[in-house]
Amino acid sequence: MSTTPSSERADQPGRRRVVLVDDHAMFRAGVRAELGDAVEVVAEAGDADEAVAAIGRHQPDVVLLDVHLPGGGGGEVMRRLAGAGPAGSPDTRFLALSVSDAAEDVIGTIRAGARGYVTKTITGPELVDAIGRVAEGDAVFSPRLAGFVLDAFAGTIEVAQVDEDLDRLTEREREVMRLIARGYAYKEVASELFISVKTVETHVSSVLRKLQLSSRHELTRWASDRRLL
Template identity: 70%
Template structure:
Protein backbone atom coordinates (compact mmCIF):
# COMPACT_ATOMS: atom_id res chain seq x y z
CA UNK A 1 0.00 0.00 0.00
CA UNK A 2 1.44 3.37 -1.00
CA UNK A 3 1.72 6.42 1.24
CA UNK A 4 -1.19 8.19 -0.46
CA UNK A 5 -3.56 5.27 0.21
CA UNK A 6 -2.54 5.15 3.87
CA UNK A 7 -3.19 8.89 4.17
CA UNK A 8 -6.63 8.53 2.56
CA UNK A 9 -7.61 5.73 4.93
CA UNK A 10 -6.52 7.78 7.94
CA UNK A 11 -8.61 10.72 6.72
CA UNK A 12 -11.65 8.47 6.22
CA UNK A 13 -11.19 7.04 9.71
CA UNK A 14 -11.07 10.55 11.14
CA UNK A 15 -14.26 11.47 9.25
CA UNK A 16 -16.03 8.43 10.69
CA UNK A 17 -15.29 9.32 14.31
CA UNK A 18 -18.40 9.88 16.44
CA UNK A 19 -18.25 11.51 19.88
CA UNK A 20 -20.56 9.85 22.40
CA UNK A 21 -21.77 10.48 25.96
CA UNK A 22 -23.01 7.51 28.04
CA UNK A 23 -25.94 8.17 30.38
CA UNK A 24 -26.88 5.30 32.69
CA UNK A 25 -27.22 5.07 36.46
CA UNK A 26 -25.33 1.77 36.66
CA UNK A 27 -21.58 2.34 36.64
CA UNK A 28 -20.76 -1.26 35.71
CA UNK A 29 -22.99 -1.02 32.66
CA UNK A 30 -21.32 2.21 31.56
CA UNK A 31 -17.94 0.52 32.02
CA UNK A 32 -19.09 -2.42 29.90
CA UNK A 33 -20.35 -0.21 27.08
CA UNK A 34 -17.13 1.81 27.20
CA UNK A 35 -15.09 -1.40 26.85
CA UNK A 36 -17.32 -2.69 24.06
CA UNK A 37 -17.53 0.36 21.81
CA UNK A 38 -15.05 2.93 23.18
CA UNK A 39 -11.90 1.71 21.43
CA UNK A 40 -11.75 4.65 19.04
CA UNK A 41 -9.10 3.16 16.75
CA UNK A 42 -11.20 0.01 16.29
CA UNK A 43 -14.77 1.36 16.28
CA UNK A 44 -14.51 5.04 15.43
CA UNK A 45 -16.49 5.84 18.60
CA UNK A 46 -14.94 8.24 21.13
CA UNK A 47 -16.62 8.28 24.56
CA UNK A 48 -16.24 11.87 25.75
CA UNK A 49 -18.31 11.76 28.94
CA UNK A 50 -20.52 9.79 31.30
CA UNK A 51 -23.42 10.61 33.60
CA UNK A 52 -25.49 8.72 36.18
CA UNK A 53 -28.54 10.97 36.63
CA UNK A 54 -30.51 13.73 34.94
CA UNK A 55 -28.56 16.68 36.35
CA UNK A 56 -25.19 15.11 35.51
CA UNK A 57 -26.42 14.24 32.03
CA UNK A 58 -27.52 17.79 31.25
CA UNK A 59 -24.23 19.18 32.56
CA UNK A 60 -22.03 16.74 30.62
CA UNK A 61 -24.00 16.95 27.38
CA UNK A 62 -24.01 20.76 27.50
CA UNK A 63 -20.27 20.88 28.20
CA UNK A 64 -19.14 18.31 25.61
CA UNK A 65 -21.72 18.73 22.82
CA UNK A 66 -21.33 15.12 21.62
CA UNK A 67 -22.65 13.79 18.34
CA UNK A 68 -24.74 11.10 20.06
CA UNK A 69 -25.97 10.51 23.61
CA UNK A 70 -26.68 6.91 24.60
CA UNK A 71 -29.52 7.53 27.04
CA UNK A 72 -31.09 5.17 29.56
CA UNK A 73 -34.83 5.65 30.04
CA UNK A 74 -34.96 5.24 33.82
CA UNK A 75 -32.69 7.69 35.61
CA UNK A 76 -32.71 9.37 39.01
CA UNK A 77 -34.04 12.91 38.69
CA UNK A 78 -36.87 12.43 36.19
CA UNK A 79 -35.77 9.84 33.63
CA UNK A 80 -34.53 10.08 30.07
CA UNK A 81 -37.53 12.18 29.02
CA UNK A 82 -36.41 14.92 31.41
CA UNK A 83 -32.90 14.88 29.91
CA UNK A 84 -34.43 15.27 26.46
CA UNK A 85 -36.62 18.14 27.62
CA UNK A 86 -33.74 20.03 29.19
CA UNK A 87 -31.46 19.42 26.20
CA UNK A 88 -34.08 20.28 23.58
CA UNK A 89 -32.16 23.34 22.40
CA UNK A 90 -29.08 21.20 21.71
CA UNK A 91 -30.95 18.45 19.88
CA UNK A 92 -32.80 21.02 17.78
CA UNK A 93 -29.73 23.04 16.86
CA UNK A 94 -29.44 23.90 13.17
CA UNK A 95 -25.72 23.09 13.14
CA UNK A 96 -24.10 20.08 14.81
CA UNK A 97 -27.22 18.88 16.66
CA UNK A 98 -26.82 16.50 19.59
CA UNK A 99 -28.76 13.35 18.77
CA UNK A 100 -30.12 10.93 21.36
CA UNK A 101 -30.34 7.14 21.11
CA UNK A 102 -32.21 5.43 23.93
CA UNK A 103 -30.40 2.34 25.25
CA UNK A 104 -32.51 0.61 27.89
CA UNK A 105 -33.34 -2.72 29.45
CA UNK A 106 -37.03 -1.81 29.08
CA UNK A 107 -38.99 -2.81 26.01
CA UNK A 108 -42.30 -1.37 27.27
CA UNK A 109 -44.32 0.49 24.64
CA UNK A 110 -44.85 3.46 26.95
CA UNK A 111 -41.10 3.89 27.45
CA UNK A 112 -40.36 3.66 23.74
CA UNK A 113 -43.08 6.10 22.69
CA UNK A 114 -42.28 8.49 25.55
CA UNK A 115 -38.64 9.07 24.60
CA UNK A 116 -39.39 9.22 20.87
CA UNK A 117 -42.00 11.90 21.51
CA UNK A 118 -39.38 13.57 23.69
CA UNK A 119 -36.98 13.84 20.75
CA UNK A 120 -34.82 10.68 20.70
CA UNK A 121 -33.80 9.44 17.24
CA UNK A 122 -34.08 5.79 18.14
CA UNK A 123 -34.44 3.13 20.80
CA UNK A 124 -32.49 -0.10 21.24
CA UNK A 125 -32.48 -2.57 24.11
CA UNK A 126 -29.47 -3.65 26.13
CA UNK A 127 -29.50 -7.06 24.46
CA UNK A 128 -27.94 -5.41 21.39
CA UNK A 129 -24.48 -6.61 20.37
CA UNK A 130 -21.45 -4.35 20.42
CA UNK A 131 -21.06 -4.17 16.60
CA UNK A 132 -24.77 -3.47 16.17
CA UNK A 133 -24.59 -0.72 18.78
CA UNK A 134 -21.66 0.89 16.99
CA UNK A 135 -23.64 0.73 13.75
CA UNK A 136 -26.68 2.28 15.49
CA UNK A 137 -24.54 5.12 16.87
CA UNK A 138 -23.19 5.99 13.42
CA UNK A 139 -26.64 5.80 11.84
CA UNK A 140 -28.17 8.08 14.46
CA UNK A 141 -25.24 10.46 14.06
CA UNK A 142 -26.08 10.61 10.36
CA UNK A 143 -29.68 11.49 11.17
CA UNK A 144 -31.30 8.08 10.71
CA UNK A 145 -33.92 6.65 13.06
CA UNK A 146 -32.86 3.33 14.60
CA UNK A 147 -34.98 0.82 16.52
CA UNK A 148 -34.69 -2.73 17.73
CA UNK A 149 -37.06 -4.66 15.38
CA UNK A 150 -40.07 -5.25 17.65
CA UNK A 151 -39.91 -1.76 19.12
CA UNK A 152 -40.44 -0.11 15.75
CA UNK A 153 -43.97 -1.49 15.79
CA UNK A 154 -44.81 0.47 18.93
CA UNK A 155 -43.83 3.70 17.21
CA UNK A 156 -45.75 2.87 14.05
CA UNK A 157 -48.85 2.03 16.08
CA UNK A 158 -48.58 5.29 18.00
CA UNK A 159 -48.04 7.62 15.04
CA UNK A 160 -49.60 5.93 12.00
CA UNK A 161 -53.26 6.68 12.73
CA UNK A 162 -53.60 10.45 12.67
CA UNK A 163 -57.31 10.29 13.50
CA UNK A 164 -56.63 8.49 16.77
CA UNK A 165 -55.52 10.63 19.73
CA UNK A 166 -52.06 9.35 20.75
CA UNK A 167 -52.45 10.40 24.37
CA UNK A 168 -53.82 8.19 27.13
CA UNK A 169 -55.89 10.50 29.34
CA UNK A 170 -55.65 8.22 32.36
CA UNK A 171 -51.88 7.89 32.02
CA UNK A 172 -51.49 11.62 31.47
CA UNK A 173 -52.87 12.23 34.97
CA UNK A 174 -49.71 10.70 36.39
CA UNK A 175 -46.40 12.47 36.89
CA UNK A 176 -43.22 10.99 35.42
CA UNK A 177 -42.19 9.67 38.84
CA UNK A 178 -45.63 8.13 39.43
CA UNK A 179 -45.33 6.34 36.09
CA UNK A 180 -41.94 4.94 37.09
CA UNK A 181 -43.35 3.67 40.39
CA UNK A 182 -46.42 2.27 38.61
CA UNK A 183 -44.28 0.27 36.18
CA UNK A 184 -42.11 -1.26 38.89
CA UNK A 185 -45.03 -2.12 41.17
CA UNK A 186 -46.86 -3.69 38.24
CA UNK A 187 -43.78 -5.80 37.54
CA UNK A 188 -43.98 -7.24 41.05
CA UNK A 189 -41.33 -5.15 42.82
CA UNK A 190 -41.72 -4.77 46.58
CA UNK A 191 -41.81 -1.22 47.97
CA UNK A 192 -38.24 -1.56 49.24
CA UNK A 193 -37.06 -2.70 45.81
CA UNK A 194 -38.81 0.22 44.13
CA UNK A 195 -37.22 2.63 46.61
CA UNK A 196 -33.76 1.22 45.89
CA UNK A 197 -34.29 1.31 42.13
CA UNK A 198 -35.45 4.94 42.09
CA UNK A 199 -33.23 6.23 44.92
CA UNK A 200 -36.18 7.35 47.04
CA UNK A 201 -37.52 6.34 50.45
CA UNK A 202 -40.08 3.59 51.06
CA UNK A 203 -42.42 6.23 52.48
CA UNK A 204 -42.17 8.19 49.25
CA UNK A 205 -42.95 5.03 47.27
CA UNK A 206 -46.04 4.49 49.41
CA UNK A 207 -47.15 8.07 48.77
CA UNK A 208 -46.71 7.67 45.02
CA UNK A 209 -48.63 4.38 44.98
CA UNK A 210 -51.50 6.00 46.91
CA UNK A 211 -51.55 8.89 44.44
CA UNK A 212 -51.56 6.50 41.46
CA UNK A 213 -54.42 4.43 42.88
CA UNK A 214 -56.41 7.59 43.61
CA UNK A 215 -55.87 9.15 40.19
CA UNK A 216 -56.69 5.92 38.34
CA UNK A 217 -59.57 5.06 40.68
CA UNK A 218 -58.11 1.66 41.50
CA UNK A 219 -58.35 -0.19 44.83
CA UNK A 220 -55.12 -2.16 45.17
CA UNK A 221 -51.87 -3.18 43.48
CA UNK A 222 -53.51 -6.20 41.83
CA UNK A 223 -55.92 -3.92 39.97
CA UNK A 224 -52.99 -1.63 39.20
CA UNK A 225 -51.06 -4.55 37.67
CA UNK A 226 -54.02 -5.50 35.47
CA UNK A 227 -54.43 -1.87 34.40
CA UNK A 228 -50.74 -1.54 33.49
CA UNK A 229 -50.65 -4.90 31.68
CA UNK A 230 -53.66 -3.96 29.56
CA UNK A 231 -51.74 -0.89 28.38
CA UNK A 232 -48.49 -2.82 27.74
CA UNK A 233 -46.62 -0.83 30.38
CA UNK A 234 -44.91 -3.92 31.86
Protein backbone atom coordinates in the same frame (compact mmCIF):
# COMPACT_ATOMS: atom_id res chain seq x y z
CA MET B 1 -11.54 16.50 25.12
CA SER B 2 -11.19 16.30 21.37
CA THR B 3 -11.25 19.59 19.46
CA THR B 4 -11.83 17.94 16.09
CA PRO B 5 -14.62 19.78 14.23
CA SER B 6 -17.83 17.83 13.73
CA SER B 7 -17.39 18.08 9.95
CA GLU B 8 -14.09 16.22 10.23
CA ARG B 9 -15.45 13.72 12.74
CA ALA B 10 -18.05 12.74 10.16
CA ASP B 11 -15.21 11.16 8.19
CA GLN B 12 -14.38 8.90 11.16
CA PRO B 13 -17.57 6.85 11.65
CA GLY B 14 -15.72 4.21 13.67
CA ARG B 15 -14.85 6.73 16.42
CA ARG B 16 -18.03 8.57 17.19
CA ARG B 17 -17.87 10.74 20.30
CA VAL B 18 -20.44 9.55 22.83
CA VAL B 19 -21.84 10.73 26.15
CA LEU B 20 -23.27 7.85 28.19
CA VAL B 21 -26.21 8.70 30.46
CA ASP B 22 -27.56 6.16 32.96
CA ASP B 23 -28.07 6.30 36.72
CA HIS B 24 -26.38 2.93 37.30
CA ALA B 25 -22.58 3.14 37.39
CA MET B 26 -22.21 -0.63 36.95
CA PHE B 27 -24.34 -0.53 33.81
CA ARG B 28 -22.32 2.37 32.39
CA ALA B 29 -19.14 0.40 33.02
CA GLY B 30 -20.62 -2.60 31.23
CA VAL B 31 -21.62 -0.51 28.22
CA ARG B 32 -18.15 1.03 28.00
CA ALA B 33 -16.63 -2.45 28.06
CA GLU B 34 -18.98 -3.63 25.30
CA LEU B 35 -18.24 -0.60 23.13
CA GLY B 36 -14.49 -1.01 23.54
CA ASP B 37 -12.47 1.21 21.20
CA ALA B 38 -15.21 1.39 18.57
CA VAL B 39 -16.39 4.76 19.93
CA GLU B 40 -14.93 7.42 22.18
CA VAL B 41 -16.92 7.84 25.39
CA VAL B 42 -16.07 11.44 26.26
CA ALA B 43 -18.23 11.69 29.40
CA GLU B 44 -20.74 9.91 31.61
CA ALA B 45 -23.69 11.21 33.60
CA GLY B 46 -25.94 9.69 36.24
CA ASP B 47 -28.82 12.15 36.37
CA ALA B 48 -30.55 14.80 34.29
CA ASP B 49 -28.51 17.76 35.54
CA GLU B 50 -25.20 15.98 34.96
CA ALA B 51 -26.39 14.91 31.51
CA VAL B 52 -27.31 18.43 30.39
CA ALA B 53 -23.98 19.79 31.64
CA ALA B 54 -21.89 17.02 30.04
CA ILE B 55 -23.67 17.18 26.69
CA GLY B 56 -23.42 20.96 26.58
CA ARG B 57 -19.72 20.82 27.45
CA HIS B 58 -18.66 18.05 25.08
CA GLN B 59 -21.24 18.35 22.27
CA PRO B 60 -20.88 14.67 21.30
CA ASP B 61 -22.00 13.02 18.10
CA VAL B 62 -24.41 10.72 19.96
CA VAL B 63 -25.87 10.58 23.46
CA LEU B 64 -26.79 7.14 24.79
CA LEU B 65 -29.66 8.16 27.03
CA ASP B 66 -31.68 6.19 29.57
CA VAL B 67 -35.39 7.00 29.66
CA HIS B 68 -35.74 7.19 33.45
CA LEU B 69 -33.25 9.32 35.36
CA PRO B 70 -33.09 11.09 38.71
CA GLY B 71 -34.05 14.73 38.28
CA GLY B 72 -36.07 14.13 35.10
CA GLY B 73 -36.19 11.55 32.34
CA GLY B 74 -34.39 11.40 29.02
CA GLY B 75 -37.15 13.45 27.43
CA GLU B 76 -36.54 16.24 29.94
CA VAL B 77 -32.82 16.23 29.12
CA MET B 78 -33.56 16.68 25.42
CA ARG B 79 -36.11 19.41 26.05
CA ARG B 80 -33.70 21.35 28.25
CA LEU B 81 -30.94 21.13 25.68
CA ALA B 82 -33.27 22.16 22.87
CA GLY B 83 -33.95 25.39 24.75
CA ALA B 84 -30.34 25.98 25.74
CA GLY B 85 -29.34 28.01 22.68
CA PRO B 86 -25.58 27.74 21.98
CA ALA B 87 -25.19 25.18 24.79
CA GLY B 88 -27.18 22.66 22.78
CA SER B 89 -25.49 21.34 19.66
CA PRO B 90 -27.72 20.74 16.61
CA ASP B 91 -25.24 18.06 15.50
CA THR B 92 -25.78 15.93 18.61
CA ARG B 93 -28.22 13.06 18.18
CA PHE B 94 -29.89 11.00 20.88
CA LEU B 95 -30.26 7.23 21.08
CA ALA B 96 -32.40 5.92 23.94
CA LEU B 97 -30.93 2.85 25.65
CA SER B 98 -33.39 1.60 28.24
CA VAL B 99 -34.71 -1.45 30.05
CA SER B 100 -38.22 -0.19 29.28
CA ASP B 101 -39.92 -1.19 26.06
CA ALA B 102 -43.34 0.20 27.00
CA ALA B 103 -45.19 2.03 24.25
CA GLU B 104 -45.57 5.29 26.16
CA ASP B 105 -41.84 5.43 26.94
CA VAL B 106 -40.83 4.71 23.36
CA ILE B 107 -43.21 7.18 21.77
CA GLY B 108 -42.67 9.90 24.38
CA THR B 109 -38.89 9.67 23.97
CA ILE B 110 -39.07 9.85 20.19
CA ARG B 111 -41.43 12.81 20.38
CA ALA B 112 -38.96 14.55 22.69
CA GLY B 113 -36.27 14.32 20.02
CA ALA B 114 -34.51 10.94 20.07
CA ARG B 115 -33.47 9.44 16.72
CA GLY B 116 -33.74 5.89 17.98
CA TYR B 117 -34.66 3.61 20.84
CA VAL B 118 -33.06 0.27 21.72
CA THR B 119 -33.39 -1.93 24.76
CA LYS B 120 -30.62 -3.07 27.08
CA THR B 121 -30.72 -6.57 25.63
CA ILE B 122 -28.82 -5.22 22.61
CA THR B 123 -25.35 -6.67 21.99
CA GLY B 124 -22.16 -4.61 21.91
CA PRO B 125 -21.67 -4.85 18.12
CA GLU B 126 -25.34 -4.01 17.55
CA LEU B 127 -25.03 -0.96 19.78
CA VAL B 128 -21.91 0.24 17.94
CA ASP B 129 -23.81 -0.11 14.67
CA ALA B 130 -26.82 1.74 16.09
CA ILE B 131 -24.61 4.61 17.28
CA GLY B 132 -23.07 4.93 13.81
CA ARG B 133 -26.43 4.88 12.07
CA VAL B 134 -27.96 7.45 14.41
CA ALA B 135 -24.91 9.69 13.98
CA GLU B 136 -25.52 9.58 10.24
CA GLY B 137 -29.14 10.63 10.74
CA ASP B 138 -30.89 7.27 10.48
CA ALA B 139 -33.72 6.27 12.83
CA VAL B 140 -32.88 3.07 14.72
CA PHE B 141 -35.29 0.91 16.74
CA SER B 142 -35.31 -2.53 18.25
CA PRO B 143 -37.71 -4.49 15.97
CA ARG B 144 -40.72 -4.68 18.32
CA LEU B 145 -40.44 -1.00 19.22
CA ALA B 146 -40.77 0.26 15.66
CA GLY B 147 -44.35 -1.00 15.68
CA PHE B 148 -45.19 1.30 18.60
CA VAL B 149 -44.04 4.33 16.64
CA LEU B 150 -46.05 3.30 13.59
CA ASP B 151 -49.11 2.66 15.75
CA ALA B 152 -48.77 6.09 17.33
CA PHE B 153 -48.69 7.85 13.97
CA ALA B 154 -51.62 5.70 12.83
CA GLY B 155 -53.58 6.80 15.89
CA THR B 156 -54.08 3.32 17.35
CA ILE B 157 -52.26 4.21 20.59
CA GLU B 158 -53.65 7.12 22.60
CA VAL B 159 -50.33 8.43 23.88
CA ALA B 160 -51.77 11.61 25.35
CA GLN B 161 -54.21 9.72 27.56
CA VAL B 162 -53.17 9.97 31.20
CA ASP B 163 -53.39 6.72 33.09
CA GLU B 164 -54.02 7.80 36.66
CA ASP B 165 -53.12 4.38 38.04
CA LEU B 166 -49.76 4.32 36.26
CA ASP B 167 -49.09 7.89 37.33
CA ARG B 168 -49.15 6.78 40.98
CA LEU B 169 -45.99 4.74 40.45
CA THR B 170 -42.46 6.09 40.58
CA GLU B 171 -40.20 5.54 37.58
CA ARG B 172 -38.36 2.72 39.37
CA GLU B 173 -41.64 1.09 40.41
CA ARG B 174 -42.74 1.16 36.76
CA GLU B 175 -39.56 -0.65 35.71
CA VAL B 176 -40.01 -3.30 38.40
CA MET B 177 -43.72 -3.64 37.62
CA ARG B 178 -43.13 -4.36 33.93
CA LEU B 179 -40.49 -7.00 34.60
CA ILE B 180 -42.54 -8.73 37.29
CA ALA B 181 -45.62 -8.63 35.05
CA ARG B 182 -43.61 -10.37 32.32
CA GLY B 183 -42.83 -13.23 34.67
CA TYR B 184 -39.31 -12.32 35.81
CA ALA B 185 -38.24 -13.78 39.16
CA TYR B 186 -37.21 -11.31 41.86
CA LYS B 187 -33.56 -12.29 41.43
CA GLU B 188 -33.78 -11.69 37.67
CA VAL B 189 -35.34 -8.26 38.21
CA ALA B 190 -32.59 -7.40 40.67
CA SER B 191 -29.92 -8.40 38.15
CA GLU B 192 -31.59 -6.51 35.30
CA LEU B 193 -31.95 -3.26 37.27
CA PHE B 194 -28.74 -3.53 39.34
CA ILE B 195 -30.60 -3.45 42.65
CA SER B 196 -30.93 -5.90 45.55
CA VAL B 197 -33.61 -8.59 45.81
CA LYS B 198 -34.84 -6.93 48.99
CA THR B 199 -35.29 -3.65 47.10
CA VAL B 200 -37.26 -5.52 44.42
CA GLU B 201 -39.53 -6.99 47.09
CA THR B 202 -40.11 -3.52 48.56
CA HIS B 203 -41.00 -2.08 45.14
CA VAL B 204 -43.37 -4.95 44.33
CA SER B 205 -45.22 -4.50 47.63
CA SER B 206 -45.54 -0.79 46.93
CA VAL B 207 -46.80 -1.38 43.37
CA LEU B 208 -49.44 -3.88 44.47
CA ARG B 209 -50.59 -1.55 47.25
CA LYS B 210 -50.80 1.54 45.01
CA LEU B 211 -52.65 -0.33 42.27
CA GLN B 212 -54.88 -2.17 44.77
CA LEU B 213 -53.87 -5.55 43.37
CA SER B 214 -53.29 -8.71 45.35
CA SER B 215 -51.08 -10.92 43.17
CA ARG B 216 -48.60 -11.09 40.33
CA HIS B 217 -51.32 -12.65 38.16
CA GLU B 218 -53.51 -9.59 38.63
CA LEU B 219 -50.52 -7.34 37.94
CA THR B 220 -49.82 -9.12 34.65
CA ARG B 221 -53.43 -8.72 33.55
CA TRP B 222 -53.41 -5.04 34.60
CA ALA B 223 -50.23 -4.36 32.60
CA SER B 224 -51.48 -6.32 29.59
CA ASP B 225 -54.72 -4.32 29.48
CA ARG B 226 -52.64 -1.13 29.25
CA ARG B 227 -50.27 -2.53 26.59
CA LEU B 228 -47.31 -2.18 28.92
CA LEU B 229 -45.82 -5.64 28.32
